[in-house]
Amino acid sequence: MRSVGVNYPAINASEIGDIHVNLPPLPRQTHIAAFLDRETSRLDALVAAKQTLIDLLAEKRRALITRAVTRGLNPDVPLNYSGLSWLGSVPVHWKIKRLKHISPFITVGVVVNPTSYVTNEGVPFLFGSDVTEEGIDISNARQIPPEVSRGELAKTCLHPGDIVTVRVGYPGVTAVVPQELEGANCASMMLARGDPSFDSKWLAHVMNSRVGRYQFEVVQYGAAQEQFNIGHAVDFQFPVPPLPEQRRIVTHIETETARLDALRAEAKRTIELLKERRSALIAAAVTGELEVN
Numbered sequence: 001m002r003s004v005g006v007n008y009p010a011i012n013a014s015e016i017g018d019i020h021v022n023l024p025p026l027p028r029q030t031h032i033a034a035f036l037d038r039e040t041s042r043l044d045a046l047v048a049a050k051q052t053l054i055d056l057l058a059e060k061r062r063a064l065i066t067r068a069v070t071r072g073l074n075p076d077v078p079l080n081y082s083g084l085s086w087l088g089s090v091p092v093h094w095k096i097k098r099l100k101h102i103s104p105f106i107t108v109g110v111v112v113n114p115t116s117y118v119t120n121e122g123v124p125f126l127f128g129s130d131v132t133e134e135g136i137d138i139s140n141a142r143q144i145p146p147e148v149s150r151g152e153l154a155k156t157c158l159h160p161g162d163i164v165t166v167r168v169g170y171p172g173v174t175a176v177v178p179q180e181l182e183g184a185n186c187a188s189m190m191l192a193r194g195d196p197s198f199d200s201k202w203l204a205h206v207m208n209s210r211v212g213r214y215q216f217e218v219v220q221y222g223a224a225q226e227q228f229n230i231g232h233a234v235d236f237q238f239p240v241p242p243l244p245e246q247r248r249i250v251t252h253i254e255t256e257t258a259r260l261d262a263l264r265a266e267a268k269r270t271i272e273l274l275k276e277r278r279s280a281l282i283a284a285a286v287t288g289e290l291e292v293n
Contacts, residue, residue, distance in 0.1 A: 021286075022286065022287055022288060024288075031292060032285050032286065032292050035285060035292045035293075036281070036282055036285055036286075039281055040278055040281070040282070043274050043277060043278045043281075044278075046274055047271050047274050047275065050267045050268075050270050050271050050274070051267075051271065053263075053267050054264050054267050054268065054271075057260050057263055057264045057267070058264065060260060061257055061260045061261070061264075062208070062209065062210060063210075064253070064256055064257065064260070065205050065208060065209045065253055065257070066209040066210045066211060068205070068249050068252055068253050069202070069205055069206045069209050069211065069238075069239070069249060069253075070087065070088075070090060070209070070211055070239055071090070071091065072091050072094075072241060072245065072249065073245075073248060073249060073252055074091075077091045077092070077093075078091070078092045079091060079092060080092040082096055082239065083096065084096070084237060086211075086214055087211060087237075087239065090239040091239075091241065093241075093242070094239045094240060094241050095239075095240045096237055096238070096239055096240070097237065097238060097240045098234065098235050098236065098237055098238075099192070099233060099234050099235070099236045099237075099238065100234040100235065102192075102197075102198055102203060102238065102240065103163070103192035103193055103194075103195060103198070103203070104193055104195050104197075105192070105193040106190065106191070106192045106193070106230065106233075106234055107155060107156060107190075107191050107230070108156075108167070108188065108189070108190055108191065108230050109126075109156045109164075109185070109186035109187045109188050109189045109190075109191055110153060110156060110185065110186070110187045110188065111187075111188050114127075114187035114188065115142075117144050117145075117148060117153070117185075118142045118143065118144060119143055119144060119145055120143065121143055122143040122144045122145045122146055122148075122149070123143065123144060123145075123146045123149055123181075123183050123184045123185070124138045124141040124142070124143060124144075124181060124184040124185075125141065125142040125143055125144035125149075125184065125185050125186070125187060126138075126141060126158075126164060126181075126184060126185070126186040126187065126189065127141075127142065127186075127187050127188070127189075128166040128167065128168055128169050128170065128173075128188065128189055129169070131164055131165075131166050131173055131174070131175045131189065132173060132175065133173055133174070133175070133208045134175075134261065135175050135176075135178070136164070136175045136177065136178065136181065138181070144184075144185050146183055148185075149183055149184065149185040150183060153185050156185055156186055156191055157183060157184075157185055158177045158181055158182070158183070158184045158185060158186060158191070159177065159182060159193070159194065160177055160178060160179045160181070160182055160194070161176065161177065161194025161195075161200040162176070162177040162191060162192065162193055162194050162200070163175070163176055163177070163191070163192040163194065163200055163203055163204050163207070164177060164186055164189045164190070164191055164192075165189055165190040165191075165192070165207060165233075166189055167188050167189055167190055167227050167228060167230075168188060168222075168225050168226075168227040169225055169226070169227075170226075171216045171217075171220045171226050171227055171228045172207065172208070172212060172213050172216035172217075172228075173208070174203075174204045174207040174208050174212070175204060176194075176200045176201050176204050177194075190230055190233055197243070198240070198243065198246060199243065199246040199247050199250055201250045201254075202246035202247070202249055202250050203238075205249070205250065205253055206238050206239075207236075207238075211238065211239070212236070212238070215233075215236045215237075216228055216233075216236075219232040219233070
């Protein structure tokens with residue numbers, strides 16, 4: 001059957017009426033329907049169980065990160081009350097700093113007509129949809145001329161180690177700019193410059209933790225699309241360990257989350273296989289390819 005439309009593919013109603021279908025006797029139809037109800041219910045239950053597992057792994061991932069960035073890796077370290085009720089106690093040798101005192105430069109990506117800079121080729125031009133807690137995905141990223149990124153838009157030109165944070169839609173989702181995105185640019189997102197005084201991956205983990213998300217939730221606004229103002233975010237407060245400890249925390253988080261992410265990826269693959277099995281089962285049953293007992 002031929003669908004029409006690009007943004008919203010659709011099928012012509014008159015073509016639906018001309019579809020030829022196999023029509024077994026009514027008792028056989030009832031038998032096939034009962035079989036499919038039973039088998040698809042079983043497959044749907046397996047999918048639901050795998051989705052629950054994915055949700056639990058995601059929650060465990062965030063809990064692991066939150067504990068590491070608020071308590072460190074030494075369970076016996078002395079703690080001291082942070083002075084913040086939503087944070088509680090942190091290692092006594094850590095400091096509480098505002099975001100503007102951690103990163104030397106914080107700004108917002110291109111806000112005014114960012115799509116006017118988009119071209120068919122160039123360097124990646126990141127929007128919020130390209131950023132996840134696991135990193136930056138440029139497979140569907142827009143592009144911008146490199147001379148524009150480094151020239152007119154030099155203020156928001158990206159460098160390895162910079163930290164980008166989604167402002168609209170999913171406020172607070174944060175990732176570190178990798179080496180291969182040197183010279184790219186970003187639209188609307190918050191941009192915090194990397195600096196030798198802190199570990200960029202550590203800061204991204206802190207912002208993705210419950211400590212960071214809580215602060216984003218407090219200041220975000222908007223019904224259709226939630227967002228936050230940079231003026232609020234620069235005053236977010238985070239527990240800051242010494243730089244060598246930040247690096248150890250990052251190594252620990254990357255090791256542990258890699259294991260959880262592998263389990264989550266496996267569960268997602270299983271869901272896709274179950275869905276394919278469901279579709280194939282229905283097709284085989286209603287076309288007579290499968291003998292239904």
